[in-house]
Amino acid sequence: MTKLPHAMIINELKIIKLFCELDDFTQEFNKKLSEHMLGQSNPKSVHKPEIDISEMMCIEILYHHSGYKCFQYYYEQEVEKGYLKTYFPGAPSYNRFVQLKPRMLLYLIFYLNLCRVGQLCGIYFADSTKLAVCHNRRIHSNRVFRGKAARGKTSTGWFYGFKLFLVINAFGEIMNAFFTPGNVADNNLPTMIKLFSKLKGWAFADKGFINQKAVEQLLSKGLHLITGIRQNMKNKLVPMQQKLLLQKRGVIESVNDILKTVCDIEHTRHRSPVNALVNLYAGLCSYTFLDRLPSIFL
Numbered sequence: 670m671t672k673l674p675h676a677m678i679i680n681e682l683k684i685i686k687l688f689c690e691l692d693d694f695t696q697e698f699n700k701k702l703s704e705h706m707l708g709q710s711n712p713k714s715v716h717k718p719e720i721d722i723s724e725m726m727c728i729e730i731l732y733h734h735s736g737y738k739c740f741q742y743y744y745e746q747e748v749e750k751g752y753l754k755t756y757f758p759g760a761p762s763y764n765r766f767v768q769l770k771p772r773m774l775l776y777l778i779f780y781l782n783l784c785r786v787g788q789l790c791g792i793y794f795a796d797s798t799k800l801a802v803c804h805n806r807r808i809h810s811n812r813v814f815r816g817k818a819a820r821g822k823t824s825t826g827w828f829y830g831f832k833l834f835l836v837i838n839a840f841g842e843i844m845n846a847f848f849t850p851g852n853v854a855d856n857n858l859p860t861m862i863k864l865f866s867k868l869k870g871w872a873f874a875d876k877g878f879i880n881q882k883a884v885e886q887l888l889s890k891g892l893h894l895i896t897g898i899r900q901n902m903k904n905k906l907v908p909m910q911q912k913l914l915l916q917k918r919g920v921i922e923s924v925n926d927i928l929k930t931v932c933d934i935e936h937t938r939h940r941s942p943v944n945a946l947v948n949l950y951a952g953l954c955s956y957t958f959l960d961r962l963p964s965i966f967l
Contacts, residue, residue, distance in 0.1 A: 684756060687730065687958065692723040694780055718769055719759035725766070725773050726780070728757060729947065733932045733955035740948075771943040777950040785957040787842020791870030792914065792965075794921040795836045795878065797855050798928075799823050800848070800935045800949070802830040817942055821851030833934070833949075834864050836872070837921055841962030844868065846953055848946070856880040861887070861894075868892050871911065873918050914965070923963040924956075932956050 728748060737743035744763045747753045753760075760766065802818050803811045808829045811818075818830050830851050836844040845864055853860055855877035862883065865872055869891035876897045884894050895911050898904065907915075929935045934952035939945040956962075 683958075684727070684731065688723065688727045688756075690784070691726050691730075691780070692721070694784055695721070695723040695726070695776060698776060698779060718761065718765075720757065720761060720766075720769070722772060722776055724757050724759070725769060726776060726951070728753070728760070728766075729770070729773060729777075729951040730955045730958070733934075733952045734958070738933060738936070739938075767944065770947050771941075774943060774947050774950070777947060777954060781843075781846070781950055781954050781957075785843065785954055787838045787840060787844050789868070789870075790838045790840070792839040793836050793844060793865075793868055793870065793872040794839075794918055795834075795864060795872055795874040796918075796921040796925065797832050797834045797877070798925040799828045799851065800831045800833055801828040801937065802939060802945070803937050805829060813939055814942060814945075817850070819850035819852040821853075833925075833928075834860060835921065835924065836864055836868070837924055839965050841920065841924060841964045843953060843957060848949065856883065858883050858886075865892050865894070871895060871914065873915050875918065917965040920963045920965050927959070927963070928952060928956055931959075 728744070731753070732740055732743050735743055735747065737747075741763055744766060748757060748760050749763070761769070799821060802814050805827060808820070811829070814830070820827060820829050821832060822828075828851060831848045832851055832853055833846065833848055834855075835846045838844055845866070845868075847863070849860060855861075855875075856879055858880060861878065861880060865887055870893070872887075872892055872894050874894065874896050876899055878894065878896050879899070887894050895907065895915055897915065932952040932955050934949050936948075939948070
């Protein structure tokens with residue numbers, strides 16, 4: 670068997686297992702998708718790439734496990750010349766692969782939300798984190814995300830880009846994740862309702878999620894949102910168990926750090942908004958395959 674580079678986290682068995690899972694999902698997804706399509710074009714007039722969607726998704730997710738910080742260098746070194754060449758003999762050139770990447774977006778979104786969500790356990794942690802798309806000095810010259818990204822502010826200062834809203838369970842598994850422009854507040858009512866939809870139990874978040882109307886609506890659906898209090902707010906008594914769990918909220922900060930440093934969901938080299946979303950959702954999918962996730966029980 671081919672010896673894997675030391676920089677790679679996963680072994681050959683996991684590569685095969687990942688591809689089989691992705692291939693089964695894409696085949697089933699294509700069947701369901703074809704049932705809702707109005708019509709099909711002439712197959713002879715459509716050029717079908719030699720590489721399948723499942724293979725492309727596998728390459729993209731493996732990149733976020735590889736430790737590389739440049740997708741072009743990773744693709745040229747590992748897919749075109751390295752050990753992954755034997756697994757993906759039909760892989761096109763790097764330029765062609767980049768042109769095909771938008772085809773993965775729909776599959777990655779559904780794959781994350783249908784196959785890679787965590788288990789319902791009644792204890793959840795929520796947070797938002799910034800995803801800057803350029804340095805603040807280059808905001809006015811940025812054309813890739815013009816009209817899509819926005820300026821926002823966090824505890825560390827201003828940024829230009831998007832926000833990742835994330836909910837995990839007590840075991841560090843992703844329950845819900847989506848992206849908004851950077852100027853959307855954490856306590857925005859529609860955003861909070863969307864973030865905590867279909868969850869019941871206790872959810873813990875920071876002071877930025879304080880919204881009494883949202884708390885009441887979520888409570889009527891079976892979810893008790895618990896946050897800290899601001900200095901200008903009256904103190905209130907909470908059960909000791911909830912107070913101790915609120916102190917464990919730092920576990921989601923660890924998840925955000927892993928997503929940015931290990932899974933590489935944030936960088937400023939994007940040249941296409943769609944490919945940026947592909948990178949983000951592939952990074953979220955790759956996180957779910959890590960051998961060890963942050964947990965409040967560790």
